[in-house]
Amino acid sequence: MSGLDARFSNCSCFSYVRDRVSVSRSVALELCEQEKSIKELRGTVKELRDKLYFLVAYEPGPLNEGFRGDIILVGYDEEPVHAHRFILAGKSDVFRRMFENDMREKESGIVRIEDATAPVLRSMVKFCYTAEASFTEASVAEVLRIAHKYCIIDLKTVCESELSKDINADNICDRMVVAEMYEAKSLEYKLNVFFKENFDRLNMYSVVAKRLCSRSDK
Template identity: 40%
Template sequence: MFCQSCKDVYEEEEAGTCKECYEEASETEEELKREIDDLRSRLLFLRLPSPTLDASSTAHSDLLLHAIPASSSSSPSPSGDADAGRFDTPAIPAHRVILASKSPVFRAMLDNEMEESRSGIIKIYDVSYDVLRAFVHYMYTAEALLDEQMACDLLVLAEKYEVKHLKSYCEKFITSKVNNDNAITHYAFAHRHSAKQLLEASMSAIMESMPTLAEREEYKELVVKDPRILVEIYETYISRQDNTAADKDSDCSCRK
């Protein structure tokens, strides 16, 4: 009989579709399901209400967010005020009701009589202007234009302000970029920021390149900076080798 999709001959028990077309259709279906789940997640994020701030009274209460990069965070101003006159980049406007609805950290900050709530100025340390602008844009749209560096920077900011949807969004993007060349760097990053999906993907890539692991510059840096991560990598490798050996022994026993 002929496949209804590709017209190739197939076995009768395959019910109208050859195995290759069936598997391709299944993959497409799974991809569509993931896209639908992502859209639902974005809509839920955008619809999040603010449980503590009255939208009718605060919708027009603008805030000004200022990015203070790490290079300037320890440079005092001439007046002696550690924060005065340090804003070298434009302010990024935002509405407190939006920030409070998406971040419990901002909510706590703005729902209480803290300096940021009274002044309407929030200083975000150790972040560039471009990253902060992308962060605020995501709070309004649930969208971000990512490359690997931007995704990493936004994930750190999302973790700091507990914007879980953004953290997950960035983690998925970084995970899709994991390969043998960057696996060690991404594994260390995932370890620092509790990114489980990225951690597992990076570990899988590392396992594939274990024979040349010690030759990499990233490996040598970890020896100095955080040898505990290397211990964890080798423990995982040994554990998987033991499991593989045990499975082979089991197969041999069954055959006998």
């Protein structure tokens, strides 16, 4: 203890000031550590953004006329969508098994997907290349269907998140049907929360009727 500390050690005011200084130093050190962590996080974020920019700098077939892959996806509108087998196989076990076992696709290089249009397939292919979802041409529900069919889990998660953003009394019935058909558990949870919170103003007849109709169509 310094002479000054000894002289005023019994003074309650001095003790208060000393404690406050001690606390301030502790807080300052903590803030310095937090600032250091924030700088490191910012550096990491910038690095990740640079890597993402590199990945999307050369856009895949759906957005580049000069792109040609080694496989062609054809929906019921007969418009071709180019891709690479190894990209699709790396993102989907369904595609991987198809390319390993189905001789027809191996020989022709064409995969016919009769329940999707080219815009939906382009959205799926773009996501497989860039991890970015696009819903400008295709509806989110249609992309969710194709993501569910081919077990592209990350794309399915993005679609569920998108459909969870604007739930309202007008669309909850349709989205309940979509969630049930494509086993969208996260979306189903958000719909149930909305349903419970807005039970009094929902048209119960419409909700029940649509759910029954969806089951009868299966």
